[in-house]
Amino acid sequence: MIISSSTAMAKFPHISCLLLLFTLSSLPETFAARRLSLKEATIDDLQLAFKHNQLTSRQLVQYYLAQIRKLNPVLKGVLEVNPDALHLADKADYERRTKAPVSLLSKLHGIPILVKDNIATKDKMNTTAGSFALFGSVVPRDAGVVEKLRKAGAIILGKASLSEWSHFRSTKTPSGWSARGGYGLNPYTFSEPCGSSSGSAISVAANLVAVSLGTETSGSILCPSSLNSVVGLKPTVGLTSRAGVVPISLRQDTVGPICRTVADAAYVLDAIAGIDHNDIATIETSKFIPKGGYAQFLRRDGLSGKRIGILGAFHDFGNDTSLAQTFEKHLNTLRKGGVVLVDNLEIANLTEIYSRSDEYAAFR
Numbered sequence: 001m002i003i004s005s006s007t008a009m010a011k012f013p014h015i016s017c018l019l020l021l022f023t024l025s026s027l028p029e030t031f032a033a034r035r036l037s038l039k040e041a042t043i044d045d046l047q048l049a050f051k052h053n054q055l056t057s058r059q060l061v062q063y064y065l066a067q068i069r070k071l072n073p074v075l076k077g078v079l080e081v082n083p084d085a086l087h088l089a090d091k092a093d094y095e096r097r098t099k100a101p102v103s104l105l106s107k108l109h110g111i112p113i114l115v116k117d118n119i120a121t122k123d124k125m126n127t128t129a130g131s132f133a134l135f136g137s138v139v140p141r142d143a144g145v146v147e148k149l150r151k152a153g154a155i156i157l158g159k160a161s162l163s164e165w166s167h168f169r170s171t172k173t174p175s176g177w178s179a180r181g182g183y184g185l186n187p188y189t190f191s192e193p194c195g196s197s198s199g200s201a202i203s204v205a206a207n208l209v210a211v212s213l214g215t216e217t218s219g220s221i222l223c224p225s226s227l228n229s230v231v232g233l234k235p236t237v238g239l240t241s242r243a244g245v246v247p248i249s250l251r252q253d254t255v256g257p258i259c260r261t262v263a264d265a266a267y268v269l270d271a272i273a274g275i276d277h278n279d280i281a282t283i284e285t286s287k288f289i290p291k292g293g294y295a296q297f298l299r300r301d302g303l304s305g306k307r308i309g310i311l312g313a314f315h316d317f318g319n320d321t322s323l324a325q326t327f328e329k330h331l332n333t334l335r336k337g338g339v340v341l342v343d344n345l346e347i348a349n350l351t352e353i354y355s356r357s358d359e360y361a362a363f364r
Helices: 043-051 057-075 085-098 144-151 198-205 222-227 262-272 281-288 321-336 350-355
Strands: 002-005 016-019 078-081 112-116 155-160 211-216 231-234 254-259 307-311 340-345
Touching (some): 057 085, 057 112, 057 155, 078 198, 112 144, 112 198, 144 155, 144 262, 155 198, 198 211, 211 222, 231 262
Parallel strands (some): 112 211
Antiparallel strands (some): 211 254
C-alpha cells in the first residue's frame, strides 16, 4: 500500500508512504459544545457529535448537499447526488437510536461517502466512468467495496467526477475532465486537480464530503490527493475488491479511500478490505490483513524514529521563497515528530524512470 498524506503517518504494517503536509484554515460552521468546525470534521469528530446528540446523519447529509449546490457548479467535483441520501440518513439515525449498544456500530455508520463514478452502485444513480456512452446503463449489483460500505452503515452520498475512463479516453484530454462532468478544479489553485480520481479529492478538499473512494492504476489516487492536499491511500492490488469497477488493468487497478486524515483512511480501509469472491485477487491478499484491522495500529507518535527521504529533484524551488519556506515548515514539523530526514536524496536515472513508457506495457 502507498499513502499520500497530509498528516503524520500512523504505524501501519506493510505500508510505504508519501507525505505531503498542509494547513487548512478554520471555518465558521461549528458544533456548539466543542467549537469544532464541521468543514474540517474527521470521522472521529462526526461520530462524537452523533454520540452527544449534537448532530444527526440527516443534518450532515443536508449540510453536504448544500455545500455541493453552492460550490460544485464551479469545482465540478460531483457528477450526481444520490436521490435517496436523506432516506439513508434517516435510516442511520433510526439505527443509532434503537440499536444497543451504539459502540458496536461501525466507525462509518451514518457517514456520507462519495464514490468515484467508475465504481458501480445498484441504486438510482448512474455508473458511467464520466462518459455519456454508459449513461443510463444498468449495473447488475453494487461493486464489492460499495457492498461493504453499505454493510458498515455508510451513506452513499453520490458519484465523484473523474478523468473520463480513468484518463484512458485519449492522450489529449486534460486530466480532471470528463464529458459528463466537465473540467474539475483544484479548490486551492483553481487549476488542474490531477487525475483520475480528481473529483474524489476535490470534494474532500472543498468540504463537499469528509470521505470519498477513488481508484488507481498509475497515480490516480496519489496524484490528486497530493495536489489537493488531502490523504489518499493506494492499497496493494487485491486488498480491496475491483469487482464492479470499470477496469483498466487487472495487474494494477485498486480501490482506496481519499479523506482528511490517516485515521480516516484506516477506518475506510478496514471497512472495504477483505475477500470478495467476485474478485479472486482478494482471496490470496486477504491473508495479509492483520487480525483486528489496520486502525489498531494508529499512533500519535507513529513517525517517531522513522527515516524519510527528501528527493533533491523535488526540493529545488528556484526563486519561489514562499514555497521553499512552506516546505521547510513542514519538514520541521516532521523533525519535531521524531522523524529522521534524509535530505537531498538522489535516485539514479530518475529522469529516465519518469520518461520511459515501460509502465504502460505492464498494464496489459
